[in-house]
Amino acid sequence: MTQDSRLKTKIVISCAPTTAPYLAAELLALNYPVLKENPTDVVTEGNMQDCMRLNLYLRTAHRVLLIIEELNARTADQLYEKARLIPWEDYLHKDGFFSIDSFVRNESIRDYRYASLKLKDAIADRFQKKFGERPDSGKEKDQAVLFMHWVDEKVSLGLDTSGETLAKHSYRHLPWKAPLLESMAASIILASRWDTRSHFINPMCGSGTLAIEAAMIALNYPPGLLRDNFGFMHLKGYRPAVWNELKDEAREDRWDELPFRIIATDNNPLAIAAARENARNAGVEQFIEFEICDFSETPVPEEPGTIIINPEWGERLGDEEELAPVYKQIGDFFKSECSGYWGYIFTGNLNLAKRVGLRTKRRIEFHNSKIETRLLEYELYSGSKKAEKTAD
Numbered sequence: 001m002t003q004d005s006r007l008k009t010k011i012v013i014s015c016a017p018t019t020a021p022y023l024a025a026e027l028l029a030l031n032y033p034v035l036k037e038n039p040t041d042v043v044t045e046g047n048m049q050d051c052m053r054l055n056l057y058l059r060t061a062h063r064v065l066l067i068i069e070e071l072n073a074r075t076a077d078q079l080y081e082k083a084r085l086i087p088w089e090d091y092l093h094k095d096g097f098f099s100i101d102s103f104v105r106n107e108s109i110r111d112y113r114y115a116s117l118k119l120k121d122a123i124a125d126r127f128q129k130k131f132g133e134r135p136d137s138g139k140e141k142d143q144a145v146l147f148m149h150w151v152d153e154k155v156s157l158g159l160d161t162s163g164e165t166l167a168k169h170s171y172r173h174l175p176w177k178a179p180l181l182e183s184m185a186a187s188i189i190l191a192s193r194w195d196t197r198s199h200f201i202n203p204m205c206g207s208g209t210l211a212i213e214a215a216m217i218a219l220n221y222p223p224g225l226l227r228d229n230f231g232f233m234h235l236k237g238y239r240p241a242v243w244n245e246l247k248d249e250a251r252e253d254r255w256d257e258l259p260f261r262i263i264a265t266d267n268n269p270l271a272i273a274a275a276r277e278n279a280r281n282a283g284v285e286q287f288i289e290f291e292i293c294d295f296s297e298t299p300v301p302e303e304p305g306t307i308i309i310n311p312e313w314g315e316r317l318g319d320e321e322e323l324a325p326v327y328k329q330i331g332d333f334f335k336s337e338c339s340g341y342w343g344y345i346f347t348g349n350l351n352l353a354k355r356v357g358l359r360t361k362r363r364i365e366f367h368n369s370k371i372e373t374r375l376l377e378y379e380l381y382s383g384s385k386k387a388e389k390t391a392d
Helices: 019-027 049-059 075-085 111-133 182-191 209-218 240-252 269-282 318-337 349-355
Strands: 009-014 035-036 041-046 063-073 095-103 144-151 154-160 199-202 260-266 289-292 304-309 342-347 362-368 371-379
Touching: 009 019, 019 041, 035 362, 041 049, 049 063, 049 095, 049 240, 049 269, 063 075, 075 111, 075 154, 075 342, 095 111, 111 144, 111 362, 182 362, 199 240, 209 260, 209 269, 260 269, 269 289, 318 342, 318 349, 342 349
Parallel strands: 095 144, 199 260, 199 304, 260 289, 304 342
Antiparallel strands: 009 041, 009 063, 035 041, 063 154, 144 154, 342 371, 362 371
């Protein structure tokens, strides 16, 4: 971490497929340039302090990667020779520990683990020659983490300043059934038309992830405040005072009240208990109204807002037929109780989505755990338009 604080270098921020636009929007809101947007990452620029700030604030990201070297290598031996010239001692403690994450697509490499081993050897041999000792290494990602992206002859090497993935926001100790990853839930909310200052309703809330993420977004509450270990903390030159200053600034910018309601319901008492506990861990329990009831009985305030439902998708044989009436009931609920709202259904079953019986305004593509999913948007009019129906 001896990098000059005035210098800027490439920062690559990884994310789930199809969520890059929402990550890019987060970067722009934080006043960082979007240099390039790829299917599973967004490129910006900055220094190590910027990486610390991005780890603190980003909701849709997986990892914040600081590029320290880009080189050409056709073979593992060439990688070794060039990587040995990099001043790794500027970043790693000689008595520390590091792991390596790799993505390798090179015709000379049959197993990415071999490429990682050659990089590890280059680092270890450099330390051994300079200091007579070397850092330990292994698979654990709770200390310093390096990464390598090697496609054909192009190799990018850098520091994974996140360490463990940012996709989990550290509050969900009780996950309940098939929960949404926190970064995915944040992406869904940012993809919606919710303005963060109107009612947010989440029937079928499960473990409460959507409602908790909504509360944290509305409160300007960065997810990094909930976490006490990042990869950058184990790099040479890490200054805790700088990190504490960033956290203090984030705490000062948080809201302490919300002028609208966040309502989360589920018909299973165990789900609501899990959601309450998770909200308590996140520090937002007091901002969410939890209620045990069928989704169709969810309280919906008259003032307009946003309602998001993540129903079961029917992944097993026979489930689809059983769930068809539920999707129709969701459509009826939207039509009869949610006039003036933006309604959303997040589902991985487009056949079931047809049973909703309402015209979609948008069908936003997502990929969730390698499953192609859609966030279906409905503009829920009052009067005659509300009753307008079509086969999705």
